[in-house]
Amino acid sequence: MGRAAKFVASLLPLFLAGCATVQSTSNAHGPAAHSIARLSSALTITFVITILIMWALLAIALKKNRGSLKEHMPIDVGGGQAWVAIGGIAIPFLVLSVFFFLGLDLLTTFPIHGDHGAMNMGAAAAKSKPDILIIGHQWWWEVHYLGAANQQVITANEIHIPAHRPVNIELRSADVIHSFWVPSLHGKVDLIPGDVNFIRIEASQPGDYVGQCAEYCGSQHANMHILLVAQEPAAFNQWLANQARPGVEPTNPETMQGQQAFLDGPCTKCHTVRGTAAAGRFGPDLTHIGSRKEIGADSFPNNDGYLEGWITNAQSLKPGCKMPKITQYNGTQLRSLVAYLRQLQ
Amino acid sequence: MSTLAAEEQLTRLWETPKTIYGWFASVDHKDLGIRYLTTAFIFLIIGGVEALIMRLQLTHANGALLTPEAYNELFSMHGITMIFWYASPILSGFSVYLVPLMTGARDVAYPRLNSFTYWSFLFSGILLYIGPFTGQAPHAGWFSYMPYTNIVYSPGHGMDFYALSLIMLGISTTGAAINFIATILFFRAPGMAISKMPLFLYSTLTISCTILFAMPALTLACVFLELERRWGMHFFGSASGGSPLLWQQLFWFFGHPWVYVIFLPATGMISIIIPVFSRRPIVGYPYVAMSTVLTGVVGFSVWLHHMFTVGMSDLTMSFFSAGSMMISLFTTITIFAWLATVWKGRPVVTTSMLYALGSVALLVIGGLSGVVAGIIPVDWQLHNTYYVVAHIHYVLIGANVFPVFAGLYFWLPKMTGRMMDERIGKWSFWVMFVGFNVGFFPMHIVGLMGMPRRIYTYAANLGLQPMNEVMTFGAFLFGVGMLISIVNLFYSLRHGELAGNNPWNADGLEWAMSSPPPDYEVVRIPAVATRHPLWDTFDEDEDPGDLRVLSQARLCITSNMLDAVPQAAATMPNLSLVPMFLALALFVFFLALVYQWMWVCLAALILTFLLGCTWLWPRPIKGHL
Numbered sequence: 001m002g003r004a005a006k007f008v009a010s011l012l013p014l015f016l017a018g019c020a021t022v023q024s025t026s027n028a029h030g031p032a033a034h035s036i037a038r039l040s041s042a043l044t045i046t047f048v049i050t051i052l053i054m055w056a057l058l059a060i061a062l063k064k065n066r067g068s069l070k071e072h073m074p075i076d077v078g079g080g081q082a083w084v085a086i087g088g089i090a091i092p093f094l095v096l097s098v099f100f101f102l103g104l105d106l107l108t109t110f111p112i113h114g115d116h117g118a119m120n121m122g123a124a125a126a127k128s129k130p131d132i133l134i135i136g137h138q139w140w141w142e143v144h145y146l147g148a149a150n151q152q153v154i155t156a157n158e159i160h161i162p163a164h165r166p167v168n169i170e171l172r173s174a175d176v177i178h179s180f181w182v183p184s185l186h187g188k189v190d191l192i193p194g195d196v197n198f199i200r201i202e203a204s205q206p207g208d209y210v211g212q213c214a215e216y217c218g219s220q221h222a223n224m225h226i227l228l229v230a231q232e233p234a235a236f237n238q239w240l241a242n243q244a245r246p247g248v249e250p251t252n253p254e255t256m257q258g259q260q261a262f263l264d265g266p267c268t269k270c271h272t273v274r275g276t277a278a279a280g281r282f283g284p285d286l287t288h289i290g291s292r293k294e295i296g297a298d299s300f301p302n303n304d305g306y307l308e309g310w311i312t313n314a315q316s317l318k319p320g321c322k323m324p325k326i327t328q329y330n331g332t333q334l335r336s337l338v339a340y341l342r343q344l345q
Numbered sequence: 346m347s348t349l350a351a352e353e354q355l356t357r358l359w360e361t362p363k364t365i366y367g368w369f370a371s372v373d374h375k376d377l378g379i380r381y382l383t384t385a386f387i388f389l390i391i392g393g394v395e396a397l398i399m400r401l402q403l404t405h406a407n408g409a410l411l412t413p414e415a416y417n418e419l420f421s422m423h424g425i426t427m428i429f430w431y432a433s434p435i436l437s438g439f440s441v442y443l444v445p446l447m448t449g450a451r452d453v454a455y456p457r458l459n460s461f462t463y464w465s466f467l468f469s470g471i472l473l474y475i476g477p478f479t480g481q482a483p484h485a486g487w488f489s490y491m492p493y494t495n496i497v498y499s500p501g502h503g504m505d506f507y508a509l510s511l512i513m514l515g516i517s518t519t520g521a522a523i524n525f526i527a528t529i530l531f532f533r534a535p536g537m538a539i540s541k542m543p544l545f546l547y548s549t550l551t552i553s554c555t556i557l558f559a560m561p562a563l564t565l566a567c568v569f570l571e572l573e574r575r576w577g578m579h580f581f582g583s584a585s586g587g588s589p590l591l592w593q594q595l596f597w598f599f600g601h602p603w604v605y606v607i608f609l610p611a612t613g614m615i616s617i618i619i620p621v622f623s624r625r626p627i628v629g630y631p632y633v634a635m636s637t638v639l640t641g642v643v644g645f646s647v648w649l650h651h652m653f654t655v656g657m658s659d660l661t662m663s664f665f666s667a668g669s670m671m672i673s674l675f676t677t678i679t680i681f682a683w684l685a686t687v688w689k690g691r692p693v694v695t696t697s698m699l700y701a702l703g704s705v706a707l708l709v710i711g712g713l714s715g716v717v718a719g720i721i722p723v724d725w726q727l728h729n730t731y732y733v734v735a736h737i738h739y740v741l742i743g744a745n746v747f748p749v750f751a752g753l754y755f756w757l758p759k760m761t762g763r764m765m766d767e768r769i770g771k772w773s774f775w776v777m778f779v780g781f782n783v784g785f786f787p788m789h790i791v792g793l794m795g796m797p798r799r800i801y802t803y804a805a806n807l808g809l810q811p812m813n814e815v816m817t818f819g820a821f822l823f824g825v826g827m828l829i830s831i832v833n834l835f836y837s838l839r840h841g842e843l844a845g846n847n848p849w850n851a852d853g854l855e856w857a858m859s860s861p862p863p864d865y866e867v868v869r870i871p872a873v874a875t876r877h878p879l880w881d882t883f884d885e886d887e888d889p890g891d892l893r894v895l896s897q898a899r900l901c902i903t904s905n906m907l908d909a910v911p912q913a914a915a916t917m918p919n920l921s922l923v924p925m926f927l928a929l930a931l932f933v934f935f936l937a938l939v940y941q942w943m944w945v946c947l948a949a950l951i952l953t954f955l956l957g958c959t960w961l962w963p964r965p966i967k968g969h970l
Contacts, residue, residue, distance in 0.1 A: 114656020187725020
């Protein structure tokens with residue numbers, strides 16, 4: 001192996017390791033993402049080699065036979081047609097055909113699907129019974145679990161799924177176009193107002209998978225994150241059963257005062273806590289806000305500091321977001337309000 | 346008639362006076378071509394500065410240089426400026442300047458229309474930039490997807506500036522396309538059969554036809570957008586039975602062919618430049634010509650590949666994926682024709698040649714990354730990530746900016762009469778080439794690492810910062826490289842060597858005349874026998890009866906479409922201020938429409954009508970027949 005080849009070979013693992021960051025397409029943890037990553041690596045390797053060959057040919061062509069501006073070759077000089085026939089037509093035709101059909105194969109195995117096309121067998125199965133409905137909002141995700149009657153839960157931003165089995169997701173939008181994308185599991189699908197789309201995802205092992213909105217949707221498009229938590233089926237069922245319960249009633253004086261502050265304040269206009277009078281639908285459901293790892297569409301850790309900051313001045317954390325500045329609480333009220341929210345496990 | 350007498354008489358007929366009136370009333374394609382180039386280049390600089398500000402914001406995770414809204418306005422203005430007001434008009438500039446020189450005509454077919462399309466291009470650009478300067482910038486990208494652009498989500502006038510300035514630009518672009526088609530089909534020098542045209546004319550002809558079919562879709566979409574935003578009509582709103590996807594269909598039906606509009610003329614320039622500096626005819630002329638035309642045609646059956654994630658049927662997507670694969674074959678044919686030309690030729694390394702070959706090197710990357718994104722399931726991962734940003738910049742900078750620089754180094758001596766400095770030019774090329782690759786190649790990687798496009802910031806835990814630092818460095822290096830060429834231009838305008846008629850010893854008709862060409866351009870309309878008039882043994886000026894001097898009035902020869910057999914002498918119009926005022930009236934109309942000053946609109950419309958009448962009013966012909 002030549003020195004250059006060794007150098008390239010030593011770079012490759014480094015390069016791949018560098019790419020396997022949390023939101024990377026090569027950090028595949030599901031059958032769809034895995035197959036796509038494999039096809040895309042094959043494409044990348046083939047094309048990197050092609051590029052190197054082409055650059056080398058250009059460099060050699062330029063070096064090998066210099067001329068001068070004083071003279072030119074006769075205008076009826078021929079030759080070179082074979083280059084066009086072989087390099088320009090035959091080879092690319094073969095290579096492109098192979099990749100095209102490999103692509104078609106994947107397309108039918110892991111379809112995404114909408115109402116725009118009826119002739120779609122694989123997707124028809126996905127469409128038959130969605131497990132989860134996700135509704136995109138500026139700039140957060142509303143998540144409905146569509147299981148048995150006692151398990152119909154509405155939550156937000158943190159999406160739990162059972163691992164090791166396919167999960168059918170129905171996608172809609174409440175305002176503008178968004179796009180649902182968790183690179184570790186599958187490609188992206190748009191959420192389009194007035195339309196319904198479907199995607200089937202599967203996590204091959206439990207874990208936290210991150211993603212984000214992939215269609216430009218306004219000021220806070222950049223911070224419309226997704227946290228997808230895949231759990232062992234038993235743990236998932238437990239989580240779902242807990243989410244189906246109404247919000248935890250406060251038990252100590254501080255959290256009781258916090259609940260009062262919550263119900264008396266402007267919060268209830270936009271937010272719901274099941275089991276209380278708060279039934280606003282404009283913002284995320286807060287019934288189990290305390291159980292979530294992050295706030296602000298998975299942009300900040302869910303702790304006292306960020307919750308206080310979010311309540312009093314969300315505009316400084318996510319400029320342009322729909323959560324207004326709330327200035328009516330004094331320090332004590334604010335602390336108790338946060339304590340109340342955090343015990344909504 | 347002696348040549349000297351003919352020159353005097355032709356000068357009297359064709360001269361554009363060096364006065365203020367002459368400047369505004371000029372219908373000379375050489376003046377207008379240079380104005381097109383200058384104006385478009387200024388838009389390139391504006392768009393480039395916008396891009397550099399964005400790069401500063403993205404250098405670090407959680408960057409706080411810009412507010413989200415400011416960033417969103419910047420990326421929108423960057424895309425709109427570059428795609429609509431730089432990439433296509435700069436190529437129109439080359440076409441306006443070069444097409445008549447290459448066809449051997451004394452001007453384009455419709456000189457006053459040419460003036461009008463320039464002024465309306467300029468005024469539409471000013472209209473667009475009134476937006477940001479009054480704090481009302483478009484903020485929905487160059488693609489402006491509904492329903493985000495509807496009045497509910499985008500109040501203010503930003504999107505109105507977008508829609509109305511694009512409608513106005515559409516008028517300009519359509520006019521220019523008609524002008525090119527007429528000139529190329531009917532104003533070719535006797536003997537320049539369609540099989541002997543320079544390849545640049547093939548690409549200009551192809552994209553002019555493309556524009557005629559694609560542009561109406563954009564204009565319609567923008568009219569619908571305005572009607573929905575301001576006039577209570579419903580096209581895209583799902584609540585009232587419309588579909589947001591209608592916008593996407595219309596926009597991309599226009600948008601993808603448009604990619605070829607800003608790509609093909611640049612490849613046409615490369616097809617001229619590479620053979621000249623390889624000192625031989627291009628390999629596979631018919632293949633390249635055919636590929637150019639077919640790209641224009643098949644360009645209309647790939648647009649849905651921008652929409653693989655909206656949820657369409659497998660069959661629909663497969664068709665458009667196949668179309669996208671097929672169209673890349675036409676580009677590989679062209680690329681291999683260029684490569685074979687250099688391989689089989691005797692290359693001379695000039696700055697222009699370096700830019701042309703640099704362009705090919707970048708186009709290879711841009712084309713292949715396009716194929717990757719054309720495979721549907723792979724596109725589901727790559728769509729709307731920085732991978733696609735890398736792809737479009739490799740295609741648009743590789744196959745537009747680099748060819749434009751190749752073209753400038755090649756043809757500026759013809760336009761200004763002075764050579765550009767080769768040493769500074771080569772420095773500029775290498776700095777641009779390295780800077781571009783350092784700035785844009787990592788975008789492929791961050792795209793694969795899950796960095797979506799159109800985000801004003803990114804979280805630290807995604808591991809994207811190191812690459813972004815490199816990208817910002819590369820982008821600034823690229824800017825420095827461009828700056829070196831700008832300095833070179835101003836330096837060479839004063840101190841450059843005199844170019845003479847044919848500094849490159851090239852084969853095209855434009856190199857037969859002096860640099861810069863006289864106002865009348867040619868004493869005799871040339872006759873053409875081969876594809877390489879200046880390399881063959883045929884005498885283009887052989888004209889014993891002085892039949893092709895045509896100094897009786899402002900005259901050009903029209904010939905028939907395929908074989909360029911002379912048909913008649915066309916009388917060309919004189920200088921006129923009407924085109925500029927007509928463009929100005931339209932500008933007032935669209936500006937008033939932004940603010941819904943309906944009486945001003947009405948007044949401007951009446952003025953437009955009256956100016957149209959003045960334009961068409963028959964007037965005496967200068968000279969005598």
